[in-house]
Amino acid sequence: MATGRTHRTATRSRGIPEATVARLPLYLRALTALSERSVPTVSSEELATAAGVNSAKLRKDFSYLGSYGTRGVGYDVEYLVYQISRELGLTQDWPVVIVGIGNLGAALAGYGGFASRGFRVAGLIDADRAMTGKQVAGLTVRHTDELEPLIKESGVSIGVIATPAGAAQAVCNRLVEAGVTSILNFAPTVLNVPDGVDVRKVDLSIELQILAFHEQRKAGEEAELRDAEAAAAAAAAQSGAVERGTAGTAGTAAGTAAGNAAAAKKRTGQGPDGDVPAVMPA
């Protein structure tokens, strides 16, 4: 088994970059909301705002799909929903198996968003014999001994791992051996998989850590802004007090301090990159 190979490289088949593929679900979610409100067309700016993506990036992404919209009209919402769904493989049903039916696995099993997006939970697996036969979200929990037959019977190609980290690699190996080629991993560990297997990792604590970083940066920048504004005010006061001679220097100092204050203010307006999806390659 190869090690460290956890997701495909920068571009996929048909030349669509991985970063574009990662944004397609964001567009689809925004487009689905528009479709539900029976909105027929949408401009790239409106859709970019709704998806939390820069509009130039959106137009570039859609050019990979061969979708350019109509000048003055925008994009046809229904057609784009179909096109993106087809690109993401969502026009077909994907049976999914969830392994580890504890707090998280049970919550995932009951998540209605899977079915509405074409992911059918075909089976729930847990190693705890006390769980075997229990009903969770309308499905019967099966023991890990039944993992392989379940995958074969249901034609499962996507596995969700919600076990403790220590069990995740062994579960992953069994899933792959049984024919699963895509894994969504919630366990806080890096999985090694062979070529041809895609792993996506979800880690909410990493997302929170990224937000904490931005919070810390914003606090630092606000302090920097206050210092720069105070320096600008002091330099302006000094420039007013000096009538001749050093007035030019004081004026320059005031200008520089004001420039620093403006630059600091501009930086504080920047936040986390809304284009980065919460699910990341493992």
Ligand SMILES: NC(=O)c1ccc[n+]([C@@H]2O[C@H](COP(=O)([O-])OP(=O)(O)OC[C@H]3O[C@@H](n4cnc5c(N)ncnc54)[C@H](O)[C@@H]3O)[C@@H](O)[C@H]2O)c1
């Ligand atoms: N990614 C995230 O944001 C996120 C959020 C919450 C939890 N987690 C992770 O998800 C995992 C599950 O969390 P939880 O709170 O549901 O834990 P939990 O203890 O409630 O459930 C774990 C379940 O896995 C089962 N299990 C253990 N070993 C197994 C094996 N080899 N095969 C099949 N099933 C097995 C246990 O019997 C149990 O039912 C943990 O690794 C946790 O750290 C991740």
